[in-house]
Amino acid sequence: MTEKRTVCKNDILKQLYFQENLSCVDLSIIIEKSFPLTQKLIEELVADNLVTETGYAVSSGGRRPLTYAIQRNVMYMVAVAMDQFVTKIAVIDMQNHLVSSVTRIFLSLTETRSALQVLIDKIAGAIDTSGIPKEKFIGIGIGMPGFIDVKKGINYSFLSLPDNESITKHMAFQLGLPVFIDNDSSLIALAELRFGAAKGARNAMVINIGWGVGLGLILNGALYRGHEGFAGEFSHIPLFLNGKLCWCGKAGCLETETSLLLIKERAIEGINSGRVSRLNTLSLENHETAYQELIKAVQEGDQFTIELFSKAGYNIGKGVAVLIHLLNPQKIILSGRGSAAGKIWEAPIQQALNEHCIRRLFQNTNIEISDLGLEAQLIGAAALVMENYNEISFLKEETTGFELSQL
């Protein structure tokens, strides 16, 4: 007995995770069911203590609607955000709050076997120490850099197992929970779509300014991943005739002219050749402190650093011009760790658009700076689990105690 009502109820729970305080009318529209049905289902969810009333919303010209929210302790997810150097693990509840503090580990993505096992152990540890019974966990969402096939659960760039074995299946088998992976930039875009600057947008480009430059595409209201899941390879579009060799093997990639890594390198070069600046060459050697110092210098108005960011911003803008021509987005959102530099990005990007973009195309496109910042990837990883909640709940119904070989 699959009971369609259960499917609908799960859909309501999912919607209430993505958006708090929805009214019954809102929900009936979102889940595309009639009002009486939706109301009955909500009633049952409230009776089961999965959902609570959260008071009356303001009227939109009629009776004030009762609003509902999902109980934060109904279920939990493990969110994992990886970059080349640091991996963050967190347990997150239904109101997107951290259950405990974030676990930080230093994992080298290139040493597959050992790194993967450490990751699995740490995730298991996080579940244990959370004190939450395992049945309350619905899944594990992981964001990492690389070429990732979301469906197959393979990362072709890092952590790839022999014989193209799926790392999601491998991990799910060991951890006893469904595992989902996606590209870091895609998850940042998902976070922006659901909880950030792209909320409600149907077409947005989320630029992940990090040590490289990533791109997550929101098209027709959903994350776009492409045929094999490799869409958004923004940093390697051949845009410059600078003859600079990129690590990808080609020359003139966008990444050879913009990225935090490049800014860092140019900063060191500049200082070594005598430029005055608040920056300190010594601390710039370390990635993490370099990042901190660069952002601080921008915020303090250091002219040399601002110059570096402006040049990088202009080059991002040249890439954005291509995006706007091809995809006519509603919004361009600057996210990822680089977004901490704030407004500084806007002018040079706008300048590049003025020069390289047809006016009609960009005049209605807004450029926004994300305020999700460093948390974006972690939130996106949690959202990834909930995106897949339909399938998860189906599996939970089907098999007692999870049939994990399926995942």
Place this chain on the structure above:
Amino acid sequence: MTEKRTVCKNDILKQLYFQENLSCVDLSIIIEKSFPLTQKLIEELVADNLVTETGYAVSSGGRRPLTYAIQRNVMYMVAVAMDQFVTKIAVIDMQNHLVSSVTRIFLSLTETRSALQVLIDKIAGAIDTSGIPKEKFIGIGIGMPGFIDVKKGINYSFLSLPDNESITKHMAFQLGLPVFIDNDSSLIALAELRFGAAKGARNAMVINIGWGVGLGLILNGALYRGHEGFAGEFSHIPLFLNGKLCWCGKAGCLETETSLLLIKERAIEGINSGRVSRLNTLSLENHETAYQELIKAVQEGDQFTIELFSKAGYNIGKGVAVLIHLLNPQKIILSGRGSAAGKIWEAPIQQALNEHCIRRLFQNTNIEISDLGLEAQLIGAAALVMENYNEISFLKEETTGFELSQL
């Protein structure tokens, strides 16, 4: 009484237009309804003589399924395909066949008022002379170049009325039928998606090689139009540092290095400076004959012409490299009038991908030449009407004799 059954029936008719010879099981899956319901509806449609049985399909390991097709005379559409110089008008039936020969008129898109009235008159004429009662027409689909807002029905580049008045509403009012417009390249992509090389593909890029270079995007199985409907502005992405001024006002656009117009110009230059070739400078002055002659020369193996096409192809390839990086499509389809040159395009494009694209990204991307050719835009215009059939049939139910001010 909206009768949901009618909505479903219309959906079935729509699906049978897009795909002949579907079985009841196929249809029940496509329209997402149960088999018994689908079967009952088909039964009724057959009884009403809107649909016919077309025999048994081959078995896939069980009982052989009965297949169905829509009757060609159930309803009709007017398809209009415009370019800068020539406008084609045709009446098309439910099996995508021309009811009579195509009407060709020479319309200058820049003279809005007069051109629009001529167009309206010619469409009315085509409906009249077809001998088909007007009630059997469900709508008019028009493809034209320019920046087009599909929803508002405005072409910002050509035929734009004062005060941003909608040309679809204007025409619908005068013609008494719903009118839909879209960008020429988008309609070519739609034709490829529904009846051509992109059939069944979820992610494909359709390149419209014409006097300019257009792009229609198929993303997640549907035509992607962007926030305002301007997506696919491929020919003006800033890809070259050639300093050449494009008519759009910018320099280095893709269009400055590839297009049939450019090939034509270079052909004339070459011949005037003494290159030997089968091409004849005189006839190259006229657009239409130039096109014919260039394609003929390629097919006959004229070395100089092939050289010109190869260079243009290589530059298209550079643009395609950008597309593949950003959107990871399953297929790249070369369509539009230029596709008549055939296989000649493949090698130089592949060459450009080898040089400018990350291997992992393009190794599973197929490049295909369309065989819809010159008919693509006309078929796409008809398909555009059927894409909107849901709304049309709803309107037909709602109002007796069409409430056209709505459109």
Place this chain on the structure above:
DNA sequence: CAAACTTGTTAAATAATTAAAAAAGTTTTC
């Protein structure tokens, strides 16, 4: 040639929507 599988048919059960009216606000109008 039996097992497995796909398609086709029918009747009974259930799920979901519609329609109509009540309740609770907001805005307009005199």
Place this chain on the structure above:
DNA sequence: GAAAACTTTTTTAATTATTTAACAAGTTTG
């Protein structure tokens, strides 16, 4: 400034739509 008119939300009952389930009829596979 209060009643009328309009909106939106909530409630309930009646109707209709859709699915499920069980079985029959063809095909293929091993």
